[in-house]
Amino acid sequence: MKKGIDVAKWQGVIDWAKVKASGIDFAILKVTNKSNKVEEAFERNYAGASAAGITIGVYRYVYAKTVDGAVAEANAIVAALNGRKVPYRVWLDMEESSIRGVGREMLTQIIRAEANVLIGAGYCVGIYCNKDWYDNVLNVSELQDFPFWIARYVANNGKMPADEYSPINLKGAKAWQYTSTGSVDGVRGNVDLDVAFEDLTVGDTTPAPAPEAPEAPTYEVGKNYTLQVELKVRTGAGTDYPAKTHSQISADAKKHDADKDGAPDKGTVVTCKEVAHVGNDIWIRTPSGWMAAYYQGNVYIK
Secondary structure: OEEEEEEOHHHOOOOHHHHHHOOOOEEEEEOEOOOOOEOOOHHHHHHHHHHHOOEEEEEEEOOOOOHHHHHHHHHHHHHHHOOOOOOOOEEEEOOOHHHHHHOHHHHHHHHHHHHHHHHHOOOOEEEEEEHHHHHHOOOHHHOOOOOEEEEOOOOOOOOOOOHHHOHHHOOOEEEEEEEEEEOOOOOOOOEEEEEEOOOOOOOOOOOOOOOOOOOOOOOOOOOEEEEOOOOOOEOOOOOOOOEOOHHHOOHHHHHOOOOOOOOOOOOOEEEOOEEEEEOOEEEEEOOOOEEEEEEOOEEOEO
8 A cells, every 4th residue: 555645734844855755655735725726835845745756646625516616626726736747636625514515416516527627637536535425425426437535534543543444445445544643754743644545646647738628509599598507697797707696596596596505406497698708608698697608618508
């Protein structure tokens, strides 16, 4: 098994040469924060771990509740990496309590929306979650094309629990974060410790040119179309415009907004009142407001 750590700004300045000498094979670095800004320790950690010869992965703590939010998070990761190699993958950290209730289907859509952007930029993607989210929150059977990195601590005393607690037999599980109170030479204070059950290193991850997007659909004023995902309604055509709340959308759309977040559910039928082209994207105005029909090469309304 390969040994690893995952770190963020909380670990302070790390002596990566000492980390390498202590037997650590890989490090997974936090890359962006809740505001989609570069994690303040990322540049320092990437440079230090690279210089020490440690295999690097990155992770993003996911806050997105919609496909739009997921795409924004993924674009922020791509911008932060700026073409750099990430041979130990980009990991989507699924544990935020505020998104737990959006439902399995929406969480799958969020994961796939982020993954599609990252894969299109040339990166390989994995999913991090604890055993509770694996068992009770995520639709694991629909996400088996991604490796899972499972957090399961038991005593959380800095030591690896007995084999009976290992997630190695969980379907798709490829790595285990077994404590958050570990100790590694070169890191001050506690650090998360991980093991990989198999080599998760991917080949040359220099971002490849994004694959050609499918041909953009056409939309006609007066025709009805169906939402392929839960989708935000905005005050104007583009993500720079604010999203509307539940109280601001049409009466009909409110009937299809189960979680009352202002984003009508998948399957909602909308009428096109106007079409706007924003760069390569297509937005349509519905009775509730503007919605992204074709965005970042993905068809969200058809």
